Amino acid sequence: MSGIAAMAVAQVLSNGVAKQLVERPRPPKEWFWHEDVEDRPDSSSFPSGHTAAAVAFTAAVTPTWPWAGAACAVPTALVAVERVHSGAHYPSDVAAGAAIGLAAAALVRTAPRLLLRHLG
Template identity: 35%
Template sequence: MSGADELGELDADSLHDSEALPFRRPHPVIIAASVTARGGALWLPVAGLLALAGRRRTAQRALTAAAVAMPLGHLVSFVVHRRRPPAADLPARQALPEHPDSSSFPSKHAVTAAAFGTATALEDPGAAVFVTPLVLLVAYSRLRTRVHWPTDVLGGLAIGALVALAQAGTGRSAKASRWTAVVRPVLPGRT
């Protein structure tokens, strides 16, 4: 059995044979998390609240990471053609007003949420205490409503986190370059 077959079997078992994810209609909060996170819309008011709380730089970094991650998630989805879980007749899936039919991998909701959340955590761990539960709620909502396989969500979380980490690394490199430009004229021969 190939790795892809084993992964598919694991996904099917965890999504369809698990008692952790009921088949009934999800709680309205779970539905709201899934619906409002569509297209990254949820993260705009969250960033606004961060900015109002005096965390403007955190909001900017988090929104930038999400804005980079979302199209990347769509690009990966375009390349990786994966069918969504066959759950169209379940109350859990019917609870959503949307019925996505695009490629299932990765969960673009999870990609965007993870990028926003990871960038927040890297920039401001205090703000991450409030943002991280929302990120996890969005990721769970995609499983609970049966629109994604577990590996779609995990893959999305990983991609989003990597985008935020890359953004943080790029920011540090730019700061180091600026610092070097200041130090070099003052201290010749030192970098």
């Protein structure tokens, strides 16, 4: 459950907050030779919400299920690489998405303890 919650928090932080604060255009189409570059979103390039969600899920499940985290690590890395390769993001967008994903996972893992400490 923490993986899904971390993904949700990462999506809110990346797409609901950061993309609204930073209006960065997508990389120029001329940089890419493939046709996939035509199917890009119109929203801000910064940060990568896909990367944020993938990293958040992987980071949230790894402490509890290390084998699942290891299994998720390769697809998570592939998501990050694909976002740059497709022309949807700059590498810095992906790095920021990864940082947001890590922060979301940490928040989801520590929030219950902080809440119980505050209430108890």
